[in-house]
Amino acid sequence: MAVLTMAKALNDGLRAAMERDPKVLVMGEDVGKLGGVFRVTDGLQKDFGEQRVLDTPLAESGIIGTAVGLAIRGFRPVCEIQFDGFVFPGYDQIVSQLAKLHFRSQGKVRMPVVVRIPFGGGIGAVEHHSESPEALFAHVAGLKVVACSNPVDAYWMIQQAISCDDPIIFFEPKRRYWEKAEVDLDATPLPLFASRVARAGSTLTLAGYGPVLRTCLEAATAGEADGHDLEVIDLRTLSPLDLGPVVDSVRRTGRLVVVAEAPSESSVAAEVAARVQELCFHSLEAPVIRVSGFDTPYPPSKCEEDYLPDLDRVLDAVDRSLAW
Amino acid sequence: MSDPHDWAPSTPSAPDQHPSREHVLAGLKATDEGGADLVQLLTPEGERVADPRFDQFATDLDSAALQGLYRDMVLVRRFDREGNALQRQGQLGIWVPLLGQEAAQIGAGRALQPQDMAFPSYREHGVAWTRGIDPTELLGIFRGTDHGAWDPKDARFHLYTIVIGNQCLNATGYAMGQRFESKVGEGPEAEATICFFGDGATSQGDVHEGFVWAAVYDAPVVFYFQNNQWAISEPTERQTRVPLYKRAAGYGFPGIRVDGNDVLACLAVTRWALEECRTGNGPVLVEAFTYRMDAHTTSDDPTRYRLADELELWKLKDPIERVRVNLVREHGIGQEFFSGVQAESDALAARFREYCVNMPPPAPDRMFSQVYAEGSTTVDAQRQEYLAYHESFESHGSPAVGGGR
Numbered sequence: 001m002a003v004l005t006m007a008k009a010l011n012d013g014l015r016a017a018m019e020r021d022p023k024v025l026v027m028g029e030d031v032g033k034l035g036g037v038f039r040v041t042d043g044l045q046k047d048f049g050e051q052r053v054l055d056t057p058l059a060e061s062g063i064i065g066t067a068v069g070l071a072i073r074g075f076r077p078v079c080e081i082q083f084d085g086f087v088f089p090g091y092d093q094i095v096s097q098l099a100k101l102h103f104r105s106q107g108k109v110r111m112p113v114v115v116r117i118p119f120g121g122g123i124g125a126v127e128h129h130s131e132s133p134e135a136l137f138a139h140v141a142g143l144k145v146v147a148c149s150n151p152v153d154a155y156w157m158i159q160q161a162i163s164c165d166d167p168i169i170f171f172e173p174k175r176r177y178w179e180k181a182e183v184d185l186d187a188t189p190l191p192l193f194a195s196r197v198a199r200a201g202s203t204l205t206l207a208g209y210g211p212v213l214r215t216c217l218e219a220a221t222a223g224e225a226d227g228h229d230l231e232v233i234d235l236r237t238l239s240p241l242d243l244g245p246v247v248d249s250v251r252r253t254g255r256l257v258v259v260a261e262a263p264s265e266s267s268v269a270a271e272v273a274a275r276v277q278e279l280c281f282h283s284l285e286a287p288v289i290r291v292s293g294f295d296t297p298y299p300p301s302k303c304e305e306d307y308l309p310d311l312d313r314v315l316d317a318v319d320r321s322l323a324w
Numbered sequence: 325m326s327d328p329h330d331w332a333p334s335t336p337s338a339p340d341q342h343p344s345r346e347h348v349l350a351g352l353k354a355t356d357e358g359g360a361d362l363v364q365l366l367t368p369e370g371e372r373v374a375d376p377r378f379d380q381f382a383t384d385l386d387s388a389a390l391q392g393l394y395r396d397m398v399l400v401r402r403f404d405r406e407g408n409a410l411q412r413q414g415q416l417g418i419w420v421p422l423l424g425q426e427a428a429q430i431g432a433g434r435a436l437q438p439q440d441m442a443f444p445s446y447r448e449h450g451v452a453w454t455r456g457i458d459p460t461e462l463l464g465i466f467r468g469t470d471h472g473a474w475d476p477k478d479a480r481f482h483l484y485t486i487v488i489g490n491q492c493l494n495a496t497g498y499a500m501g502q503r504f505e506s507k508v509g510e511g512p513e514a515e516a517t518i519c520f521f522g523d524g525a526t527s528q529g530d531v532h533e534g535f536v537w538a539a540v541y542d543a544p545v546v547f548y549f550q551n552n553q554w555a556i557s558e559p560t561e562r563q564t565r566v567p568l569y570k571r572a573a574g575y576g577f578p579g580i581r582v583d584g585n586d587v588l589a590c591l592a593v594t595r596w597a598l599e600e601c602r603t604g605n606g607p608v609l610v611e612a613f614t615y616r617m618d619a620h621t622t623s624d625d626p627t628r629y630r631l632a633d634e635l636e637l638w639k640l641k642d643p644i645e646r647v648r649v650n651l652v653r654e655h656g657i658g659q660e661f662f663s664g665v666q667a668e669s670d671a672l673a674a675r676f677r678e679y680c681v682n683m684p685p686p687a688p689d690r691m692f693s694q695v696y697a698e699g700s701t702t703v704d705a706q707r708q709e710y711l712a713y714h715e716s717f718e719s720h721g722s723p724a725v726g727g728g729r
Contacts, residue, residue, distance in 0.1 A: 029555075296692055
């Protein structure tokens, strides 16, 4: 057992993957000597050298595009995009090459590339540092998209993502980087593409991922005072979605609230809501409710308390669902 | 002067095609004392030196003008330091210091005509100053109340651009528009655009594309980059093998390196570059060779990746001190002037601080404002829903809705 922050759990996971496979590379802006702006890659260049931990020029298209080439050559690059809002110069390479090469080559070329993206708000940052663009990737065929929410998952999911032969967009909730948990380094981890019941309950189902998972758990604790027994599901994998545990839960509770920081239109939360009403129509006692960011650009940080789904907004949605 | 052939590097001999690492670093770094390719009018020791090409762009820079430039730099440095302090005291979420880059920014900014347009990155507080942006108008970005308070079209100073290099294409497009509207040519109405970016940005695709578009459309844009030696933790050799100003030759336009800590040289060279653009000889690339004396931002810790010795060496080349020395030695300026500027800068800092700590928080529905020019039913519905939700708390005695614009 070890008590780790999420940032350290990711660091340890990266280290384990690099020790296991000499083809694993880490590349990105400031990931080497500095150890990344969030220190997720701290110490890796010192221990594995400059050929395995690359401080790249400042060009996200270059980071992804060369990772594609390195993957063709047999490497397993783990790219760091410094902040969510900086991924877009690399979006062309992600959509046009990374996502499609396996299909285009009829399976002859594999793309075992992980693109790590710190995402979400709540850290009081300036523009382009607080976004939740996961739907833009979940919508692209050929990519797999996951989001960790806690140090235990961070430790295992990063290793599983690196060993996966498909390209993975790996979202890390930046405002949770410094939260700690006990990590059992000898445990058998849950598979990567599986959602997980984070708290069992019977009154209503809360589903979320990434930074809001903790908000959902806090809502469940707060709900106890009102006599509610909320079940919380960590979606973990956003593409492909693993809705089995959600469907099982909703068939028992009859109510679902989906929580995410991203804007709600055409979002991952919207996809969950649509699929659940298809699969659980006769079990639902209330419409599926989304609690999300708004369909506005991410606002100046003094507005982010209004923008981000917080405990009160989740509980308000719980009340509305239960009152239906 | 602007024939690209004049600026092409000489044909390399075979060994030059594969320079050693030492050779590369020498090319990137060796000019800090005024190498053959570095334009300098004022030495680090404060001595005005002649330059046969650029003196003609500095003939009006008499004692009064030099005092003005000194005042600009002192005031800008003073509120920059206050920004750092306000962040440390929790009044700002972040501050992006310009310490050490005052000459590069004031020199370029004071070369602009009112009709010219400037596109900044996010560190150009000194250029903002020269465009008449009050320093308090910068605060919202760093306190988190707005993304930029000024009107970019009125100020002829675009909003800060945070995504590295994006603005190089935007500036090029603007400059193409100037050309399409026949604003390029002789006469007082002629316009040019200047685009600010950094050494790190030169690796971005948008910067390359900006160079290509500006070249093929003859856009009147000065690409002015401050090479402050560090892109957060990455030194210039992470971005390039050749001195960056030399890249211009490959695109077919002039590139020039100026001592970025020499406000006179920055002013003269930028005047020349803007004049080239205004009269139809653009674009031009200017490398202001300077040094980031503070961290990348207040979130950064440079002790993790660079040596203190380097900073000490650059302190000897401070952009403000050399002007002070020159004013004393060559213009006989006395202490009264310097004390006056100091007092003015302290008053500015006090006003800056006072404004910052009294900024009201934005209203809860601020984020729904101005998302679209013609509105959106989705956003309108979310705004109504959120305000109703918010009011449900007020009726239970929660704090009232904050102020804001």
